[in-house]
Amino acid sequence: MDVQSSQQIIEDLTLESNTPYLAVVFPLDGFNITEARILEYFKDFRGERYWFKSKENMFNKIGINYIDGFTRSSFDSNTLEELKTTVFQKLQYIKLDESLTMKADIFGGMRFDDKRTSDEWMDFNMVGFHLARWQFDLEQNAGIFIVEKDELEKQGLVEYILHTLEGIERTSVKVRISNIKSEHEIFPDEWKELVKNTLNVLDDEFLKVVLSRQLLVRMDENIDLNFIINRLLDEAGTYIVYFEKNKSVFVSKTPEKLFNVFDNKLVTNAIAGSIPRMQDDTENDENKAEFLKDEKNLFEHIVVRDSIISDIEPYTEGIVFNDKPSIMENRYIYHLYTPIEAKLNEDANIFDVLYQMHPTPAVGGLPKKRAQEYIKENEFYTRGLYAAPLGFISENSDAEFVVALRSMLIKGSSATLFAGAGIVEGSDPELEYVETMTKFRPMLNVLEAL
Numbered sequence: 001m002d003v004q005s006s007q008q009i010i011e012d013l014t015l016e017s018n019t020p021y022l023a024v025v026f027p028l029d030g031f032n033i034t035e036a037r038i039l040e041y042f043k044d045f046r047g048e049r050y051w052f053k054s055k056e057n058m059f060n061k062i063g064i065n066y067i068d069g070f071t072r073s074s075f076d077s078n079t080l081e082e083l084k085t086t087v088f089q090k091l092q093y094i095k096l097d098e099s100l101t102m103k104a105d106i107f108g109g110m111r112f113d114d115k116r117t118s119d120e121w122m123d124f125n126m127v128g129f130h131l132a133r134w135q136f137d138l139e140q141n142a143g144i145f146i147v148e149k150d151e152l153e154k155q156g157l158v159e160y161i162l163h164t165l166e167g168i169e170r171t172s173v174k175v176r177i178s179n180i181k182s183e184h185e186i187f188p189d190e191w192k193e194l195v196k197n198t199l200n201v202l203d204d205e206f207l208k209v210v211l212s213r214q215l216l217v218r219m220d221e222n223i224d225l226n227f228i229i230n231r232l233l234d235e236a237g238t239y240i241v242y243f244e245k246n247k248s249v250f251v252s253k254t255p256e257k258l259f260n261v262f263d264n265k266l267v268t269n270a271i272a273g274s275i276p277r278m279q280d281d282t283e284n285d286e287n288k289a290e291f292l293k294d295e296k297n298l299f300e301h302i303v304v305r306d307s308i309i310s311d312i313e314p315y316t317e318g319i320v321f322n323d324k325p326s327i328m329e330n331r332y333i334y335h336l337y338t339p340i341e342a343k344l345n346e347d348a349n350i351f352d353v354l355y356q357m358h359p360t361p362a363v364g365g366l367p368k369k370r371a372q373e374y375i376k377e378n379e380f381y382t383r384g385l386y387a388a389p390l391g392f393i394s395e396n397s398d399a400e401f402v403v404a405l406r407s408m409l410i411k412g413s414s415a416t417l418f419a420g421a422g423i424v425e426g427s428d429p430e431l432e433y434v435e436t437m438t439k440f441r442p443m444l445n446v447l448e449a450l
């Protein structure tokens, strides 16, 4: 980035009077910038930082300082679409390098459901999307700085951005290792009892419900967020969601895409049916072969797949998927997996798609509404952002949302971990309990100093 010519571009710019913000798009070429350094450099914005990394290296986004956006106490697609449009209409763009295509994102999502009985989620809105002042995408190697026009000083603007990037580059990230002091399972026996009772409620109509539980982990002192950020990078092949709001941090290393849209192509997937991954590869190969033939798991998988397909039908054309699932391999667990693709209708509202798809029966159940009610009434806590749809929508209409599994809520020195398992006819409460143990693993691994 050449300072003089970039500054000239700014000087030559005519500021539109109908947009309150200027969004300066800048390249990151030549800067040695990492996620940890950006987050550390902007540590004073604690509570207004997010980091969202694709599992397929499609994007790696960091946002700092929530300056605009919208929150709602209930979900209404049309209103949300209007609010989104209004936010993006506030931006006038200027690119410091013509080749840059990056556009601003809003980041956020909605809670799993509207249960309101617990205040542990108080810091997060029912529905909330944030426009960050600083937006970086380390995959696109570019960033955006959004500044209020009435505070804009054109003269030093490029210098200021450069100075910030150099500051980030020079930042040394100190990590204080925290140690786990105690782990406390919340109502494990009661949960197995609930699974047992649920098996009596399931029938030819009420086919499946996903039941989840919590594990409370206390650390020896306030959890150092740099430590968490560092540990999150440890395992490839999952998404990374790191979402700060006020005094809380929600973290997820989910393998599960809800959907994404790039260039009007919608990609989603069914992920349901699980077996643990063992140490021994020969054993794993045998288990995988069995897994692909296992009727309980196949049944569980196919109902999820078909439900997703009927959810996206109204908004898409030409849905494509394979008849037989393959296996998604994670570090601790295998899942049956079917990728699904379609062309998104031009007039489709992305919030409609989101609302229709969530919760997939992989995290809710079937029929969807009945399962959601059952979860709301019978689980021992409020899911909040666990299993919720979180992601970004870009001004160019690209979007990606995940299902926030393998997740935890951090406050001070404690972390609450979440995990669930699909209960269908024939489920064994003890095995489902063990499955949830396996699903706590990714977050326990993040908390454990190695």
Ligand SMILES: C=C(O[C@@H]1C=C(C(=O)O)C=C[C@H]1O)C(=O)O
Pocket (backbone or CB within 6 Å): 210, 212, 256, 271, 272, 273, 274, 335, 362, 363, 405, 406, 418, 419, 420, 421, 422, 423, 439
């Ligand atoms: C509910 C969770 O996982 C979901 C349930 C699965 C299952 O029941 O087999 C598999 C993957 C996820 O869709 C969780 O991780 O907490």
